[in-house]
Amino acid sequence: MLYYMIALLVIALDQLTKWLVATKMKIGESVTIIPNALYITSHRNRGAAWGILQGQFWLFYLITIVVVIGLVIYIQRLPREERLFGVALGLMLGGAIGNFIDRLIRKEVVDFIHTYIGTYNFPIFNIADSALCIGVALVFLQTFMMSAKEKENE
Numbered sequence: 001m002l003y004y005m006i007a008l009l010v011i012a013l014d015q016l017t018k019w020l021v022a023t024k025m026k027i028g029e030s031v032t033i034i035p036n037a038l039y040i041t042s043h044r045n046r047g048a049a050w051g052i053l054q055g056q057f058w059l060f061y062l063i064t065i066v067v068v069i070g071l072v073i074y075i076q077r078l079p080r081e082e083r084l085f086g087v088a089l090g091l092m093l094g095g096a097i098g099n100f101i102d103r104l105i106r107k108e109v110v111d112f113i114h115t116y117i118g119t120y121n122f123p124i125f126n127i128a129d130s131a132l133c134i135g136v137a138l139v140f141l142q143t144f145m146m147s148a149k150e151k152e153n154e
């Protein structure tokens, strides 16, 4: 149950920030937070990461629905002690639904977190993407730690 609360929190935060950017900023407008590192730039993306598959909304709906169903089944089956794993799944669930709402309502995704990693202009993303990536990273970390522990027991 806690994991759905995390997903709801991610969705609320994601939709609030996207609404603020969409109503308070013109597209292309940029606010400097940390020079050469972090900006808030109002951007729209009709594709997936790096703008791939522009406009392929049915594909996006399909993938997102499969991802969401998979995550819910996984959360329901999760043993109680796997709390960190559940947090990761909750983050991914919230992120996937956050972008899904944008694709349904706006037919595009609002992005605004604009960072430069070194000189590389990283694609502008949003809270939903961050939650998805943190969730993915946590799942990999957990899986890696569990396999390392098993090796120790052998």
Ligand SMILES: CCC[C@@H]1OC(=O)[C@@H](C)C[C@H](C)CCCCC(=O)CCC[C@@H](CC)/C=C/C=C(\COC)CC[C@@H](O)[C@@H](O)C[C@H](O)CNC1=O
Residues within 6 Å of the ligand: 045, 047, 048, 049, 050, 051, 059, 060, 061, 063, 064, 067, 095, 096, 099, 100, 109, 110, 111, 123, 124, 125, 126, 129, 130, 132, 133, 136
């Ligand atoms: C994060 C997944 C992207 C997110 O997927 C979603 O919604 C899922 C639930 C549904 C999609 C239809 C399916 C994704 C296909 C997989 C994919 O795309 C490869 C992803 C790799 C990933 C490593 C895990 C890299 C990361 C990239 C970025 C995130 O950096 C923090 C850059 C984000 C910017 O390009 C921004 O414009 C994207 C825009 O907001 C729309 N977002 C999406 O499509």
